[in-house]
Amino acid sequence: MSKTSRFFKWIWLVIILLFLYLPILVMMVQSFNSGKSISSWDGFTFHWYEELFSGRNKDIVSALQVTLSVAVIATVVSTVLGTLGAIGIHGMKKRPQAMMMTLTNLPNTMPDIVTGVSLMLLFIFMAGGESRGYVTMLLAHITFDTPYVILSVLPKLKQMNKHTYEAALDLGATPGYALRHVIIPECRQGIVTGAMLAFTLSIDDFTISYFTAGSKVQNLSMLIYSAARRHVDGTFYAVSTAMFLVLLILLLVVNRNTAEAD
Amino acid sequence: MSRFDVSLPWWAWVLMGLGLAAFVAMVAVSILRNRGMKRSLFASPYALWMILFTIVPLVIIVYYALTDSSGNFTWDNLRNFWDSNYIRRMSATSDAARARYAVRGMSNMDPLIYSLWMAFLCTVICLVLAYPTALFMADRKMKRASSLVILFVVPMWMNITLRTYAMRILLVDDGPLITFLRLVGFKDAQLMDTPAAVLIGMVYNFLPFMIFPIYTVLSKMDPALQEAASDLGANPGRSLIKVTMPLSIPGVVSGITMVFMPAVTTFTLNVMLGGSKRLMLGNLIEQTFTKQSNWNMGSAMSLVMMVLILISLTILRKADPNNEGGGL
Numbered sequence: 001m002s003k004t005s006r007f008f009k010w011i012w013l014v015i016i017l018l019f020l021y022l023p024i025l026v027m028m029v030q031s032f033n034s035g036k037s038i039s040s041w042d043g044f045t046f047h048w049y050e051e052l053f054s055g056r057n058k059d060i061v062s063a064l065q066v067t068l069s070v071a072v073i074a075t076v077v078s079t080v081l082g083t084l085g086a087i088g089i090h091g092m093k094k095r096p097q098a099m100m101m102t103l104t105n106l107p108n109t110m111p112d113i114v115t116g117v118s119l120m121l122l123f124i125f126m127a128g129g130e131s132r133g134y135v136t137m138l139l140a141h142i143t144f145d146t147p148y149v150i151l152s153v154l155p156k157l158k159q160m161n162k163h164t165y166e167a168a169l170d171l172g173a174t175p176g177y178a179l180r181h182v183i184i185p186e187c188r189q190g191i192v193t194g195a196m197l198a199f200t201l202s203i204d205d206f207t208i209s210y211f212t213a214g215s216k217v218q219n220l221s222m223l224i225y226s227a228a229r230r231h232v233d234g235t236f237y238a239v240s241t242a243m244f245l246v247l248l249i250l251l252l253v254v255n256r257n258t259a260e261a262d
Numbered sequence: 263m264s265r266f267d268v269s270l271p272w273w274a275w276v277l278m279g280l281g282l283a284a285f286v287a288m289v290a291v292s293i294l295r296n297r298g299m300k301r302s303l304f305a306s307p308y309a310l311w312m313i314l315f316t317i318v319p320l321v322i323i324v325y326y327a328l329t330d331s332s333g334n335f336t337w338d339n340l341r342n343f344w345d346s347n348y349i350r351r352m353s354a355t356s357d358a359a360r361a362r363y364a365v366r367g368m369s370n371m372d373p374l375i376y377s378l379w380m381a382f383l384c385t386v387i388c389l390v391l392a393y394p395t396a397l398f399m400a401d402r403k404m405k406r407a408s409s410l411v412i413l414f415v416v417p418m419w420m421n422i423t424l425r426t427y428a429m430r431i432l433l434v435d436d437g438p439l440i441t442f443l444r445l446v447g448f449k450d451a452q453l454m455d456t457p458a459a460v461l462i463g464m465v466y467n468f469l470p471f472m473i474f475p476i477y478t479v480l481s482k483m484d485p486a487l488q489e490a491a492s493d494l495g496a497n498p499g500r501s502l503i504k505v506t507m508p509l510s511i512p513g514v515v516s517g518i519t520m521v522f523m524p525a526v527t528t529f530t531l532n533v534m535l536g537g538s539k540r541l542m543l544g545n546l547i548e549q550t551f552t553k554q555s556n557w558n559m560g561s562a563m564s565l566v567m568m569v570l571i572l573i574s575l576t577i578l579r580k581a582d583p584n585n586e587g588g589g590l
Contacts, residue, residue, distance in 0.1 A: 009398040013410060016395050020417055020469065023428035026438060030431060038437055081308050088305025100305060103312050111527035111571055113544050114564045117551055118319030121561070125322055143315040146308065165301055179304075204421045206530060211551075221423040228427055228534045237431075240424055247424075251416050 082149025116211030132214030149194035156190035339562035479513030
């Protein structure tokens with residue numbers, strides 16, 4: 001390959017990368033801009049970050065609390081539910097196993113908006129119009145997180161010997177003991193990956209939260225969404241930048257984990 | 263709207279209680295019979311959860327789509343989707359009124375067609391941008407290019423509102439891009455609230471979903487194939503068209519799936535970048551539920567969208583039967 005063609009290929013890659021990252025870079029720069037207008041640079045400042053961490057902006061603080069607490073609880077619940085689910089699915093006979101896998105893949109093929117709307121209908125159907133809020137949003141998050149935990153744990157289970165669990169039972173272990181000392185150590189890596197994936201997805205979600213949280217509770221994505229249509233100050237750029245960095249670190253760690261596992 | 267605020271009738275709770283009791287009894291009997299837990303029982307909480315929060319909601323959607331506001335069975339919601347004048351025509355009392363609504367009402371079809379068109383454009387642009395990108399990254403002669411993959415993957419998982427918000431900063435009237443365009447002479451340059459802005463946002467958000475599966479397929483390809491092609495006298499262009507491209511079809515197919523689906527169903531992008539000037543299918547569904555509170559019509563629209571997605575998925579799966587592209 002000639003030098004010039006290699007050069008042009010690199011140029012192309014750099015242009016695409018710029019396209020993907022320039023908006024975020026502009027946003028990061030804006031979070032340090034002391035002026036309120038985005039068209040002019042009025043000097044460097046940490047003011048918006050101070051504003052953010054001082055907690056004066058009640059909307060942002062409560063959105064942050066909602067996002068993080070929902071993510072943590074949903075991760076814990078979906079990891080337990082998903083790990084047990086994967087272990088059970090792995091031990092099933094062919095037909096029920098195929099059925100469970102269809103059930104696991106179903107949410108993936110459904111558009112987010114349909115998932116959100118259908119869960120909204122379910123919650124109102126079961127508990128009335130005023131029921132939507134923190135709890136319903138949490139239930140929705142657990143629902144879309146769990147299949148991802150299943151899909152991260154199952155491959156690990158497939159790598160281990162099918163009969164070790166039965167062998168443990170034959171040797172007198174209780175199911176709980178066999179679970180703790182035989183199965184879970186074997187698929188620890190998959191569980192960790194699944195949990196981190198669940199956490200990321202939960203922080204990341206907008207559409208499903210939007211429909212299931214109602215009007216009383218807001219997570220960060222919903223806050224950013226509602227802020228997009230009105231004029232906002234630099235605190236929003238600061239919180240978005242912080243959120244971007246947190247997600248970036250999470251994703252890099254998840255990616256490293258899956259790469260190691262392979 | 264008050265109809266939807268009531269809780270479930272008592273018999274529904276009784277039914278659910280009976281179902282739960284039966285489930286618990288089944289598990290208990292199975293434990294007693296096997297004198298220990300069968301492994302498959304570990305999945306029972308998960309199965310129960312998924313049935314309650316995935317299957318039941320779908321059943322509710324179908325139920326609302328096929329009933330009218332007083333709960334009677336009807337096809338009207340679905341007919342109404344393809345012809346928004348249907349109801350008016352049915353309820354017209356005079357011949358004159360019937361004649362006025364004789365034509366097919368397009369107020370729901372327009373957003374559907376607009377969504378499909380925008381998603382199509384977005385998919386084509388993404389493909390054109392992504393294919394060379396994936397090709398160059400997978401190129402073994404491009405040293406260190408493959409280490410860039412992580413940079414192209416990260417945005418796949420990055421919050422859509424956050425990324426769109428960032429894009430918005432770039433596109434707004436007093437933002438850097440428009441300011442620059444106006445400086446160089448395009449006096450009435452404007453992007454915000456135009457279809458172009460929505461399209462840019464779509465490509466920006468979904469491009470990584472096209473790059474990644476194509477890259478995956480290309481990087482797994484045996485380099486000996488290209489060597490063989492060139493040994494047999496093919497020039498690089500010909501070996502690209504005759505060897506590399508046909509073998510990368512599975513990646514392209516799964517890329518198309520992963521771009522087209524979210525592009526058809528999005529409503530966020532159109533609100534944040536297009537100002538909802540022209541409705542897309544996602545906006546229509548969102549507004550039908552939240553603004554008009556018409557659950558029956560909204561459910562019918564969701565059903566149409568779901569069927570649309572399922573059809574496209576089936577067609578695309580045919581082209582990539584072994585799921586080599588690794589999408590979805």
